[in-house]
Every structure is written in structure tokens, then in C-alpha cells.
Amino acid sequence: MVRYKAVIAYDGTHFNGFQKQPNGRTVQQEVEKTLQKMNNGEPVTIFGSGRTDAGVHALGQVIHFDYPQERPLERMRFALDTQTPEDIAVSSVEIAADDFHARYHVVEKTYHFKVQIEKPRSPFRRFYASYFPYPLDLNLIRQALPDLLGTHDFTSFCATGGAIEDKVRTIYQADLVVNEAGTELTFIFRGNGFLYKMIRILVGTLLKIGNGRIPADSIPEILAAKDRNLAGPTAHPEGLYLAEVKYK
């Protein structure tokens, strides 16, 4: 067996998330179906760096899987890329160490979150950016962003009901970029890991700050309270992109 690491991109619109499940089409099922065909009908299991929810996109999701033969890498990549459906692209394939694990060995993840702010809503962005048509003072958001940097308990920014006990995470980067036309925001978050729906709750909170409905200096207070009710709403999944995953 040879362990392969692959970087894949997908348009999450028509997937019921990354992870295999009884109902609905998922990224894992489609990639595994393709690998099974390539492997003469023998099943191959893939492991992702983490799940993504329905409607969430990936520019650089990382997976690993074991495959019986060592094959030329570009041929492997091309076969996977062209035989998976059109909403999945395979950007690179390499051979990994036998003990490499796409989920357990993650040291850093980057997410992007796109928010369309023009009126009327562009029909071309409806699956690829969240929409916020209300007044926004970007300076208020820029004032709040640095308070997210560093190591914090992010309980207030985590959807309730998850099984993970330790809610301490470190954020290295929290930036806001506006496109040239002024029609779309991109939030960039880079950290050692993110809790369930954390990015979407962060963005929901930051948009409320920009809209003047949560004070710009309240992030430290919200973090300290460890109370999901103090943060803003969960932003819609279509704006979220898993952009990059880094390993040791």
C-alpha cells in the first residue's frame, strides 16, 4: 500500500457536505467512487482534513488515502481530476509518509468568507457569497478584527451541541479584503484550528459590528463570557471556503 496526499477543490453547492452519509451526494462519496473505479472495483477510503457543511466550498481541501500501487503522480492526478464530477477538481497528488494523516497532522487552516454587498444581489454570486444589503462601516469591523488574534477560548463562537471539549484555539490572521469594484468582502481567517461553525459565527458577529448593532470593542467581552448568545448569528454557508491546510 502507498499513502497518497491530494489537494482538491470543490463547489459545495450541490453537495450535502464533505463527509459520507446515508442521504445526499457528498464529496467523500464521489471521490471514493472514482478511486474504486480506478482500483478495479476495490473500495478505497479517503480521509479529509475536516468536514465541510452543505453548501460550503473548498479551494484547497486535503485528503489522504491508501492505494495498492505507486503510479506516476501527474497521471494519478489527471485520472482523479477528470473522472470525478465537474464540481470537484484535483489540484495535486503526492506520495505521503506511511503515517501521514490529513486530519490529525493539521497545523494550520485558512478559511475565506465572501460577502456580497452590492445592490441588487448579483445572480452570479448567489451560491458563492453570502449577501448583506444593510449599511456597513468597514472601519468598525477593522477595529474589531485584531481582538480575535491570539489564543482564546472560543466557546462563544461555537455552535452548541458539539462533542469537542477543548474550545481553545489560536488565530494567526483575521483580515478583511474588499474587491476593486467594492461589491464583495472577503474575510480571511488563519489559525491552528476552528470549532464547528466558528467562522460563520465570527462573520455573523463582525457584520453586526459593521452594522453598528454590536459595539466594535466588544469581542474581548464576548470571548470572556463563553456564551454563544452574546455573539452574532451564523452567516450562511455559501460564503465559506476552506482555502488552505498546512502540515508539519
Place this chain on the structure above:
Amino acid sequence: MVRYKAVIAYDGTHFNGFQKQPNGRTVQQEVEKTLQKMNNGEPVTIFGSGRTDAGVHALGQVIHFDYPQERPLERMRFALDTQTPEDIAVSSVEIAADDFHARYHVVEKTYHFKVQIEKPRSPFRRFYASYFPYPLDLNLIRQALPDLLGTHDFTSFCATGGAIEDKVRTIYQADLVVNEAGTELTFIFRGNGFLYKMIRILVGTLLKIGNGRIPADSIPEILAAKDRNLAGPTAHPEGLYLAEVKYK
């Protein structure tokens, strides 16, 4: 009756083109359905600046229609924008002269054609750009573009079987723009009118020129021959956008 002029954008992916027809969902049908609801169930007919084929998009299609009452324009625009399906946006509504005609009074149209050239094909562009993964010398294309400018008989760049006799059109602008990342080309064509599938055949021909399979200086010869067989293939509809329509 008041005559209104409106500018609309649409994502052509899930439409069987602009024009009403017995089979499939069309832009005209969806807009007319909305206007009929707004007009207490009385039907309203819209007239577009021209048809667009299945899969073709619009950034600035222009329509006109007659409506019994004069209503506040922003309210009219907002009602139309929010009540039409999400893949149609209504950018502006204004009152037009009683004899204004969205089709017959056109003096200039601008089309964009987008071609994705990166590998692998981005899953996010599959409905919004044509794909050309073969070698391309953009300088060859740039050499050929000026030969399209001016007034010519474009029979060689027109799909056969159309009813229009006069195939003389004037092109004012024929440009090629590359995005910053170098992953996507945009062709821009502005002229007094375009024949059926003309932009797609022009792009198919220009890509063959860039690929070295048609000489860069052969446009005058292809025009002079008035023979569709000398031009390149018809590029796919998903790259085409009706960008702007101008009137006297």
C-alpha cells in the same frame, strides 16, 4: 399605459435562453410571470434587446414593457428584482418614450466572452467561462483582433440557417483582457449588432489562432470568403455575457 425600460442581469445556466417557448424555463417567461402578478393577474409582454441562447448570461440585457400605472421607479425595480427568481436581477427601471423599442432602437451592443485557461479546470467557473486547456499564444490573438474592427460582411462568422439577409455589421471594439491571476481571458466585442452565434464563432476562431492552427493574419481572407467553413468552431455558450446595450 406607461412604457418602462428595464436593465436586467441573469445567470443563464438554468434557463433555456431568453425567449419564451413551449419547452423549458426562459427569462422572458419568468419576468412576465412576475409582472402579471404585480399587475393583478393581467398579462404583460416584455420585449428584449435580442435573444440569448441557453446557458448564455446577461449583465445588462435591456427590456421594455407597457404597464397600466406610473409607479415610483425604485419601488417598481425592487418589486421586480425581489419577486423574480434568484437567477434574475433587475438593476434599473425607468420610464421610456411611448415609442421606445428595446430591440429596434439598439445602436450598440457589448458582449463579453470568458475563457478559463488554468489547469485543472476550476469547479467554480464551469457554468461561467468556457474552458481552453491547450497552448495559447495571446500575442497571435492580439495580432488578429484589429482585423475584425470596422464594417464587414460577417457571413463567415454566422451560424447557417438564420433568416437575416444582411450580414454586414460594424465592430467598434475587439479586445482581449487577462485577469491578474492569469487564469481567465475576457474577450470584449462592441458593435452595432451581431449575427446569430457570431461572438461564439469569433472566439472559436481566435482560440484556434492563439493555438497556432489558423494563421494570425487570416481574418481578412476568412471575411472575404463569406464561408462559415473557413472560421473556427463555435465556442461554448457558458462563456458568453450580453454586457451592455445602448440606445439613441
